[in-house]
Amino acid sequence: xxxxxxxxxxxxxxxxxxxxxxxxxxxxxxxxxxxxxxxxxxxxxxxxxxxxxxxxxxxxxxxxxxxxxxxxxxxxxxxxxxxxxxxxxxxxxxxxxxxxxxxxxxxxxxxxxxxxxxxxxxxxxxxxxxxxxxxxxxxxxxxxxxxxxxxxxxxxxxxxxxxxxxxxxxxxxxxxxxxxxxxxxxxxxxxxxxxxxxxxxxxxxxxxxxxxxxxxxxxxxxxxxxxxxxxxxxxxxxxxxxxxxxxxxxxxxxxxxxxxxxxxxxxxxxxxxxxxxxxxxxxxxxxxxxxxxxxxxxxxxxxxxxxxxxxxxxxxxxxxxxxxxxxxxxxxxxxxxxxxxxxxxxxxxxxxxxxxxxxxxxxxxxxxxxxxxxxxxxxxxxx
Amino acid sequence: xxxxxxxxxxxxxxxxxxxxxxxxxxxxxxxxxxxxxxxxxxxxxxxxxxxxxxxxxxxxxxxxxxxxxxxxxxxxxxxxxxxxxxxxxxxxxxxxxxxxxxxxxxxxxxxxxxxxxxxxxxxxxxxxxxxxxxxxxxxxxxxxxxxxxxxxxxxxxxxxxxxxxxxxxxxxxxxxxxxxxxxxxxxxxxxxxxxxxxxxxxxxxxxxxxxxxxxxxxxxxxxxxxxxxxxxxxxxxxxxxxxxxxxxxxxxxxxxxxxxxxxxxxxxxxxxxxxxxxxxxxxxxxxxxxxxxxxxxxxxxxxxxxxxxxxxxxxxxxxxxxxxxxxxxxxxxxxxxxxxxxxxxxxxxxxxxxxxxxxxxxxxxxxxxxxxxxxxxxxxxxxxxxxxxxxxxxxxxxxxxxxxxxxxxxxxxxxxxxxxxxxxxxxxxxxxxxxxxxxxxxxxxxxxxxxxxxxxxxxxxxxxxxxxxxxxxxxxxxxxxxxxxxxxxxxxxxxxxxxxxxxxxxxxxxxxxxxxxxxxxxxxxxxxxxxxxxxxxxxxxxxxxxxxxxxxxxxxxxxxxxxxxxxxxxxxxxxxxxxx
Numbered sequence: 001x002x003x004x005x006x007x008x009x010x011x012x013x014x015x016x017x018x019x020x021x022x023x024x025x026x027x028x029x030x031x032x033x034x035x036x037x038x039x040x041x042x043x044x045x046x047x048x049x050x051x052x053x054x055x056x057x058x059x060x061x062x063x064x065x066x067x068x069x070x071x072x073x074x075x076x077x078x079x080x081x082x083x084x085x086x087x088x089x090x091x092x093x094x095x096x097x098x099x100x101x102x103x104x105x106x107x108x109x110x111x112x113x114x115x116x117x118x119x120x121x122x123x124x125x126x127x128x129x130x131x132x133x134x135x136x137x138x139x140x141x142x143x144x145x146x147x148x149x150x151x152x153x154x155x156x157x158x159x160x161x162x163x164x165x166x167x168x169x170x171x172x173x174x175x176x177x178x179x180x181x182x183x184x185x186x187x188x189x190x191x192x193x194x195x196x197x198x199x200x201x202x203x204x205x206x207x208x209x210x211x212x213x214x215x216x217x218x219x220x221x222x223x224x225x226x227x228x229x230x231x232x233x234x235x236x237x238x239x240x241x242x243x244x245x246x247x248x249x250x251x252x253x254x255x256x257x258x259x260x261x262x263x264x265x266x267x268x269x270x271x272x273x274x275x276x277x278x279x280x281x282x283x284x285x286x287x288x289x290x291x292x293x294x295x296x297x298x299x300x301x302x303x304x305x306x307x308x309x310x311x312x313x314x315x316x317x318x319x320x321x322x323x324x325x326x327x328x329x330x331x332x333x334x335x336x337x338x339x340x341x342x343x344x345x346x347x348x349x350x351x352x353x354x355x356x357x358x359x360x361x362x363x364x365x366x367x368x369x370x371x372x373x374x375x376x377x378x379x380x381x382x383x
Numbered sequence: 384x385x386x387x388x389x390x391x392x393x394x395x396x397x398x399x400x401x402x403x404x405x406x407x408x409x410x411x412x413x414x415x416x417x418x419x420x421x422x423x424x425x426x427x428x429x430x431x432x433x434x435x436x437x438x439x440x441x442x443x444x445x446x447x448x449x450x451x452x453x454x455x456x457x458x459x460x461x462x463x464x465x466x467x468x469x470x471x472x473x474x475x476x477x478x479x480x481x482x483x484x485x486x487x488x489x490x491x492x493x494x495x496x497x498x499x500x501x502x503x504x505x506x507x508x509x510x511x512x513x514x515x516x517x518x519x520x521x522x523x524x525x526x527x528x529x530x531x532x533x534x535x536x537x538x539x540x541x542x543x544x545x546x547x548x549x550x551x552x553x554x555x556x557x558x559x560x561x562x563x564x565x566x567x568x569x570x571x572x573x574x575x576x577x578x579x580x581x582x583x584x585x586x587x588x589x590x591x592x593x594x595x596x597x598x599x600x601x602x603x604x605x606x607x608x609x610x611x612x613x614x615x616x617x618x619x620x621x622x623x624x625x626x627x628x629x630x631x632x633x634x635x636x637x638x639x640x641x642x643x644x645x646x647x648x649x650x651x652x653x654x655x656x657x658x659x660x661x662x663x664x665x666x667x668x669x670x671x672x673x674x675x676x677x678x679x680x681x682x683x684x685x686x687x688x689x690x691x692x693x694x695x696x697x698x699x700x701x702x703x704x705x706x707x708x709x710x711x712x713x714x715x716x717x718x719x720x721x722x723x724x725x726x727x728x729x730x731x732x733x734x735x736x737x738x739x740x741x742x743x744x745x746x747x748x749x750x751x752x753x754x755x756x757x758x759x760x761x762x763x764x765x766x767x768x769x770x771x772x773x774x775x776x777x778x779x780x781x782x783x784x785x786x787x788x789x790x791x792x793x794x795x796x797x798x799x800x801x802x803x804x805x806x807x808x809x810x811x812x813x814x815x816x817x818x819x820x821x822x823x824x825x826x827x828x829x830x831x832x833x834x835x836x837x838x839x840x841x842x843x844x845x846x847x848x849x850x851x852x853x854x855x856x857x858x859x860x861x862x863x864x865x866x867x868x869x870x871x872x873x874x875x876x877x878x879x880x881x882x883x884x885x886x887x888x889x890x891x892x893x894x895x896x897x898x899x900x901x902x903x904x905x906x907x908x909x910x911x912x913x914x915x916x917x918x919x920x921x922x923x924x925x926x927x928x929x930x931x932x933x934x935x936x937x938x939x940x941x942x943x944x945x946x947x948x949x950x951x952x953x954x955x956x957x958x959x960x961x962x963x
Binding site for chain 1: 384385386388389391392393394395396397398400
């Protein structure tokens with residue numbers, strides 16, 4: 001069914017389609033419409049289970065972990081401070097290997113207090129053992145949530161699906177809601193083991209020896225590695241069933257490019273317009289959209305940028321003391337290449353600051369003009 | 384994927400975490416110790432109302448009544464006529480309104496069942512105690528001494544027992560049936576009450592003393608204090624106590640159409656309201672100070688207005704006027720309030736030339752009573768100039784060994800509950816005397832809070848009643864988050880107040896069960912564990928175990944001493960630290 005929905009509503013629809021019986025959440029801007037929509041669905045009897053209104057995000061995640069241990073599909077959504085508060089429990093989820101799916105609506109972290117989009121909230125959770133997928137628009141968010149359950153339940157690791165606050169979360173776009181039957185075929189009931197057996201009581205999150213700890217961590221690492229081809233395979237299956245797919249990364253006109261613009265999330269849509277305009281002006285520019293951040297698609301990035309002379313990475317996030325986080329990850333991923341591009345990092349659009357196609361066009365031209373990138377990131381500011 | 388696969392990738396333990404004695408991490412531990420409610424401290428008789436209300440909250444009304452009777456055998460009486468100092472100090476008054484404690488006491492007496500089997504003493508002692516006077520002091524002492532196992536005989540001059548309760552307080556305030564029932568329980572426990580025998584007439588005090596090991600004199604004061612003014616001997620001048628006694632014996636004195644009562648105490652109120660019921664049309668109470676200084680209960684003074692009785696304040700009788708040999712008028716002087724006198728109240732000072740005359744047919748003198756127990760001189764008892772027996776207020780002992788005294792005749796506060804308290808204290812002193820116990824030591828153990836009242840339960844059974852009597856729970860220690868605001872349920876006025884002047888029916892009704900339930904729920908139960916389970920539910924270390932009616936025990940092996948239980952206990956039963 002084709003309809004008009006915001007990204008937040010699209011995510012709530014995906015949760016309904018996935019027949020998630022347990023939702024635990026706490027409202028926070030700009031995620032609140034997800035919470036409200038799920039509440040509404042529950043009220044209408046369209047949510048096949050319970051929506052637990054917890055007193056904090058920390059508790060919401062704790063509840064999802066506990067529910068998932070009983071073998072059911074679970075969902076929560078948060079943003080910014082909520083995700084930061086949840087941090088401890090994110091480790092509990094991944095360490096206990098529960099396939100929780102969470103939507104994070106990227107929002108800047110205080111202080112100063114603000115509300116616009118900024119990926120630093122979820123990127124700060126890089127090492128919590130969660131898969132992280134960044135979506136460009138509402139349709140991708142809906143499709144990615146459905147895919148996330150398949151992926152999570154197979155690798156037994158939690159998945160975070162990220163969208164940009166206000167841009168994706170609140171913009172209303174025409175999008176396709178898949179049929180329930182088709183979703184049911186793609187996403188059958190889960191076979192998550194029930195770890196709550198009163199006949200055989202057990203204690204989880206228990207103390208282990210260093211040797212055991214290393215073994216569990218290595219297993220998590222290896223399973224995350226296995227998630228990379230799995231994401232690709234699930235996406236491919238989804239594309240066959242529903243006509244849409246996204247890959248771990250998406251490379252646009254990179255083959256003959258003298259420069260590639262690298263983006264993630266909602267900014268990619270803007271970049272597509274900028275690239276089109278530059279191509280029309282005869283600039284050989286390509287675009288690389290990075291969707292999967294964890295696991296990081298190192299091979300895919302290498303394949304897309306091998307032989308490209310220059311890359312300009314635009315980050316809507318900042319790791320203070322280093323640079324943009326995607327830029328940093330990209331550099332590390334390209335290091336093994338002999339012919340790796342010269343990489344320039346740009347910090348743009350923090351806190352939802354507007355990044356127009358013209359800004360990106362100018363940024364590409366500037367990168368082409370300069371011989372050597374500066375050692376740190378270039379801040380794109382209008383003031 | 385099944386559970387075995389999961390165990391390869393995520394930690395699961397089927398062992399026990401009990402080997403980790405996490406209790407070793409903390410220093411402070413919580414401990415349970417029941418404490419004393421401020422109402423109990425305020426009650427001269429020391430009734431453990433918080434515990435009684437806690438029992439009632441669990442539906443155990445009979446047990447609640449037993450708890451009350453532990454310290455006062457007259458709950459039906461005090462539940463009606465007491466000046467309820469308990470309610471003045473109720474912690475709930477700082478939250479919304481004080482609990483209707485007196486209404487609860489009455490309810491227990493009206494609805495609870497008394498099981499005397501539980502009061503029968505373990506051993507009967509051979510010593511005999513004789514008590515003169517069957518008023519509240521005598522009855523209270525008799526009840527406690529009988530529970531201790533002593534053989535007690537009460538000697539009463541009037542035809543029925545009860546003293547002022549029987550012959551002073553009018554029927555509309557205290558139905559005789561209630562009093563009869565409560566005296567009945569005392570008799571059923573083995574106390575012999577010999578009525579119609581007057582010491583000093585039927586036998587001497589000396590003879591009485593010979594027949595027993597201990598004598599407790601609680602004969603009360605029945606003589607009227609003289610007005611000391613011209614015309615006091617005129618026909619139509621009546622003594623208040625005599626007047627009330629005659630009404631209560633069913634032989635009321637003749638009174639006129641216009642009656643003035645002189646005095647501001649409960650006797651004056653009782654006389655005024657009674658005379659109104661007997662048909663007097665113009666009833667006036669004359670009191671020399673202001674309303675604030677009236678010794679009568681506020682509710683009694685307030686009912687004067689309801690019953691159309693005039694109250695003339697700051698006026699004192701100067702002389703009585705006669706016409707044709709009969710009383711015709713009361714000449715009064717207006718009074719100013721001067722500096723405080725010995726009683727702490729402002730001294731009334733006559734205003735010159737302020738005389739006014741009240742036309743009256745009858746005067747009732749209710750300015751106070753004096754002793755007329757002449758027999759007290761017989762055995763060399765030390766007596767005050769006003770005829771009161773001198774006692775050591777701590778021990779209730781007189782100057783004669785084995786003779787104790789209490790109540791009005793010993794100069795104690797002239798309220799029912801104070802007489803009950805005196806009787807109880809005397810019972811403890813007498814038991815200590817007969818058993819060779821150190822009275823001061825017992826007192827130290829039994830004293831409630833910082834006041835004069837004592838607990839009798841722990842004297843009879845030191846094993847039970849382990850509450851800390853010295854520690855009174857202040858309002859600040861009540862966790863008010865646990866209590867929803869709720870208005871006090873007052874006792875209903877019944878029959879309608881406009882009918883009061885025409886009936887001797889009781890004017891205050893008992894609470895209905897539903898209202899009583901609300902009122903029982905309102906009580907904080909300060910210091911008494913009601914097994915609410917809050918500590919049990921909130922303990923993050925699952926270290927509080929329930930042990931049935933006994934309450935809870937802290938498992939110190941795992942309690943880390945976070946203090947949540949103590950901080951949230953609604954009624955300060957739990958504290959951190961350790962018993963000193």
